[in-house]
Amino acid sequence: GQQLNQSPQSMFIQEGEDVSMNCTSSSIFNTWLWYKQEPGEGPVLLIALYKAGELTSNGRLTAQFGITRKDSFLNISASIPSDVGIYFCAPRVNTDKLIFGTGTRLQVFP
Protein backbone atom coordinates (compact mmCIF):
# COMPACT_ATOMS: atom_id res chain seq x y z
CA GLY A 1 0.00 0.00 0.00
CA GLN A 2 0.94 3.68 -0.04
CA GLN A 3 3.54 4.88 2.45
CA LEU A 4 2.86 8.33 3.83
CA ASN A 5 5.34 10.12 6.09
CA GLN A 6 4.21 13.23 7.93
CA SER A 7 6.59 15.42 9.92
CA PRO A 8 7.21 16.70 12.40
CA GLN A 9 5.26 14.45 14.73
CA SER A 10 4.69 17.32 17.15
CA MET A 11 5.54 20.98 17.53
CA PHE A 12 5.56 23.25 20.57
CA ILE A 13 5.76 26.90 19.58
CA GLN A 14 5.17 30.35 20.93
CA GLU A 15 2.23 32.45 19.82
CA GLY A 16 3.19 34.57 16.81
CA GLU A 17 5.69 32.08 15.38
CA ASP A 18 5.36 30.55 11.93
CA VAL A 19 4.84 26.81 11.52
CA SER A 20 5.83 24.43 8.73
CA MET A 21 4.90 20.79 8.30
CA ASN A 22 5.04 18.37 5.40
CA CYS A 23 4.00 15.03 4.00
CA THR A 24 6.02 12.84 1.68
CA SER A 25 5.19 9.64 -0.09
CA SER A 26 6.70 7.13 -2.46
CA SER A 27 3.48 7.27 -4.50
CA ILE A 28 2.11 9.88 -6.85
CA PHE A 29 -1.21 11.56 -6.03
CA ASN A 30 -3.58 13.80 -7.95
CA THR A 31 -5.04 15.61 -4.94
CA TRP A 32 -3.65 16.64 -1.58
CA LEU A 33 -5.93 17.72 1.25
CA TRP A 34 -5.04 19.15 4.64
CA TYR A 35 -7.35 18.61 7.63
CA LYS A 36 -7.27 19.89 11.21
CA GLN A 37 -8.65 17.89 14.12
CA GLU A 38 -9.35 19.38 17.53
CA PRO A 39 -9.68 17.22 20.65
CA GLY A 40 -12.85 15.14 20.67
CA GLU A 41 -13.93 16.28 17.22
CA GLY A 42 -13.78 15.03 13.66
CA PRO A 43 -11.30 16.41 11.10
CA VAL A 44 -12.18 19.64 9.32
CA LEU A 45 -10.93 20.43 5.81
CA LEU A 46 -8.51 23.37 5.66
CA ILE A 47 -7.10 23.41 2.15
CA ALA A 48 -7.45 21.30 -1.00
CA LEU A 49 -4.76 21.14 -3.73
CA TYR A 50 -5.53 19.73 -7.18
CA LYS A 51 -2.51 20.49 -9.37
CA ALA A 52 1.21 19.81 -9.10
CA GLY A 53 3.02 23.00 -8.12
CA GLU A 54 -0.18 24.65 -6.91
CA LEU A 55 0.14 27.09 -4.02
CA THR A 56 -3.08 27.88 -2.16
CA SER A 57 -3.83 30.10 0.81
CA ASN A 58 -6.66 30.17 3.32
CA GLY A 59 -6.14 33.08 5.68
CA ARG A 60 -2.91 32.48 7.58
CA LEU A 61 -2.58 29.00 6.07
CA THR A 62 -0.64 28.29 2.89
CA ALA A 63 -0.24 24.87 1.33
CA GLN A 64 1.68 23.65 -1.69
CA PHE A 65 1.30 20.59 -3.91
CA GLY A 66 4.81 19.34 -4.63
CA ILE A 67 5.95 19.39 -8.25
CA THR A 68 6.75 15.66 -8.13
CA ARG A 69 3.17 15.01 -6.87
CA LYS A 70 4.69 12.95 -4.06
CA ASP A 71 4.67 15.61 -1.35
CA SER A 72 2.86 18.58 0.12
CA PHE A 73 3.61 21.33 2.62
CA LEU A 74 1.47 23.32 5.00
CA ASN A 75 2.57 26.60 6.56
CA ILE A 76 0.81 28.58 9.27
CA SER A 77 1.92 32.16 9.76
CA ALA A 78 1.70 34.15 12.99
CA SER A 79 0.26 31.28 15.04
CA ILE A 80 -2.46 31.92 17.60
CA PRO A 81 -3.74 29.75 20.47
CA SER A 82 -6.73 28.48 18.47
CA ASP A 83 -4.33 26.88 15.96
CA VAL A 84 -3.82 24.11 18.53
CA GLY A 85 -4.80 20.70 17.18
CA ILE A 86 -3.60 17.85 15.01
CA TYR A 87 -2.98 18.54 11.34
CA PHE A 88 -3.34 15.70 8.86
CA CYS A 89 -2.37 15.48 5.23
CA ALA A 90 -4.75 13.32 3.22
CA PRO A 91 -3.89 12.63 -0.39
CA ARG A 92 -6.56 11.14 -2.57
CA VAL A 93 -5.70 7.63 -3.72
CA ASN A 94 -8.10 7.40 -6.60
CA THR A 95 -11.32 9.18 -7.43
CA ASP A 96 -12.78 9.18 -3.95
CA LYS A 97 -10.56 7.47 -1.37
CA LEU A 98 -8.35 9.34 1.06
CA ILE A 99 -5.42 8.09 3.08
CA PHE A 100 -4.38 10.04 6.15
CA GLY A 101 -0.92 10.77 7.47
CA THR A 102 -0.05 10.17 11.11
CA GLY A 103 -0.61 13.83 11.95
CA THR A 104 1.39 16.75 13.32
CA ARG A 105 0.34 17.73 16.82
CA LEU A 106 0.64 21.50 17.28
CA GLN A 107 0.75 23.20 20.66
CA VAL A 108 0.87 27.00 20.86
CA PHE A 109 1.96 28.74 24.04
CA PRO A 110 0.96 32.35 24.75
Next chain:
Amino acid sequence: EAEVAQSPRYKITEKSQAVAFWCDPISGHATLYWYRQILGQGPELLVQFQDESVVDDSQLPKDRFSAERLKGVDSTLKIQPAELGDSAMYLCASSLRGIETQYFGPGTRLLVL
Protein backbone atom coordinates in the same frame (compact mmCIF):
# COMPACT_ATOMS: atom_id res chain seq x y z
CA GLU B 1 -24.94 24.81 8.60
CA ALA B 2 -25.57 21.14 7.79
CA GLU B 3 -23.48 18.68 9.77
CA VAL B 4 -22.84 14.97 10.01
CA ALA B 5 -24.47 13.65 13.17
CA GLN B 6 -23.14 10.70 15.16
CA SER B 7 -24.31 8.96 18.30
CA PRO B 8 -23.43 8.10 20.90
CA ARG B 9 -20.46 10.42 21.42
CA TYR B 10 -18.92 8.04 23.96
CA LYS B 11 -19.38 4.34 24.62
CA ILE B 12 -17.82 2.13 27.27
CA THR B 13 -18.38 -1.59 26.96
CA GLU B 14 -16.92 -4.84 28.13
CA LYS B 15 -15.17 -7.19 25.77
CA SER B 16 -17.41 -9.75 24.08
CA GLN B 17 -20.38 -7.36 24.20
CA ALA B 18 -22.07 -5.94 21.11
CA VAL B 19 -21.92 -2.22 20.29
CA ALA B 20 -23.56 -0.13 17.59
CA PHE B 21 -22.85 3.34 16.28
CA TRP B 22 -25.18 5.53 14.26
CA CYS B 23 -24.46 8.16 11.64
CA ASP B 24 -26.74 10.61 9.86
CA PRO B 25 -24.92 12.23 6.91
CA ILE B 26 -25.52 15.67 5.50
CA SER B 27 -28.82 15.70 3.64
CA GLY B 28 -28.40 14.79 0.00
CA HIS B 29 -24.94 13.27 0.38
CA ALA B 30 -24.82 10.02 -1.54
CA THR B 31 -21.47 8.78 -0.27
CA LEU B 32 -20.94 7.76 3.35
CA TYR B 33 -17.73 6.59 4.99
CA TRP B 34 -16.88 4.92 8.29
CA TYR B 35 -13.35 5.42 9.59
CA ARG B 36 -11.53 4.10 12.64
CA GLN B 37 -8.94 6.31 14.32
CA ILE B 38 -6.63 4.73 16.85
CA LEU B 39 -5.12 7.15 19.36
CA GLY B 40 -2.09 8.89 17.88
CA GLN B 41 -2.85 7.88 14.30
CA GLY B 42 -4.81 9.19 11.35
CA PRO B 43 -8.26 7.89 10.39
CA GLU B 44 -8.36 4.63 8.41
CA LEU B 45 -11.25 3.77 6.14
CA LEU B 46 -13.38 0.81 7.22
CA VAL B 47 -16.25 0.94 4.76
CA GLN B 48 -17.64 3.19 2.02
CA PHE B 49 -21.25 3.35 0.82
CA GLN B 50 -22.63 4.82 -2.36
CA ASP B 51 -26.31 5.27 -1.58
CA GLU B 52 -27.31 1.96 0.01
CA SER B 53 -24.57 -0.12 -1.63
CA VAL B 54 -21.18 -0.99 -0.18
CA VAL B 55 -18.47 0.03 -2.65
CA ASP B 56 -15.45 -0.74 -0.46
CA ASP B 57 -15.27 -2.82 2.70
CA SER B 58 -11.84 -4.30 2.08
CA GLN B 59 -10.52 -3.03 5.44
CA LEU B 60 -13.57 -4.01 7.49
CA PRO B 61 -12.91 -6.98 9.84
CA LYS B 62 -15.95 -8.86 8.67
CA ASP B 63 -15.78 -11.56 11.31
CA ARG B 64 -16.94 -9.05 13.91
CA PHE B 65 -17.82 -5.78 12.15
CA SER B 66 -20.89 -5.08 10.03
CA ALA B 67 -22.26 -1.93 8.46
CA GLU B 68 -25.51 -1.10 6.76
CA ARG B 69 -27.22 1.83 5.10
CA LEU B 70 -30.57 0.33 4.32
CA LYS B 71 -32.37 3.31 2.80
CA GLY B 72 -29.30 5.10 1.55
CA VAL B 73 -29.52 7.77 4.23
CA ASP B 74 -28.37 7.04 7.79
CA SER B 75 -26.02 4.20 8.62
CA THR B 76 -25.16 1.85 11.48
CA LEU B 77 -21.81 0.28 12.26
CA LYS B 78 -21.87 -2.74 14.58
CA ILE B 79 -19.17 -4.66 16.40
CA GLN B 80 -19.95 -8.08 17.83
CA PRO B 81 -18.18 -9.23 19.90
CA ALA B 82 -16.09 -6.22 20.89
CA GLU B 83 -12.41 -6.81 21.67
CA LEU B 84 -9.93 -4.73 23.66
CA GLY B 85 -8.16 -3.68 20.47
CA ASP B 86 -11.36 -2.10 19.14
CA SER B 87 -10.95 0.85 21.51
CA ALA B 88 -10.71 3.84 19.17
CA MET B 89 -12.59 6.80 17.72
CA TYR B 90 -15.11 5.82 15.05
CA LEU B 91 -15.69 8.61 12.57
CA CYS B 92 -18.40 8.95 9.98
CA ALA B 93 -18.00 11.20 6.94
CA SER B 94 -20.17 12.02 3.95
CA SER B 95 -19.74 13.67 0.59
CA LEU B 96 -22.11 14.82 -2.11
CA ARG B 97 -20.51 12.40 -4.48
CA GLY B 98 -17.36 10.39 -3.93
CA ILE B 99 -14.99 12.91 -5.47
CA GLU B 100 -16.33 15.87 -3.49
CA THR B 101 -15.11 17.08 -0.10
CA GLN B 102 -15.65 14.67 2.79
CA TYR B 103 -17.30 16.22 5.86
CA PHE B 104 -16.70 14.46 9.16
CA GLY B 105 -18.94 14.00 12.15
CA PRO B 106 -17.70 14.44 15.74
CA GLY B 107 -17.06 10.73 16.13
CA THR B 108 -17.90 8.06 18.70
CA ARG B 109 -15.14 7.29 21.16
CA LEU B 110 -15.25 3.60 22.13
CA LEU B 111 -13.54 2.13 25.16
CA VAL B 112 -13.57 -1.65 25.53
CA LEU B 113 -12.73 -2.94 29.02
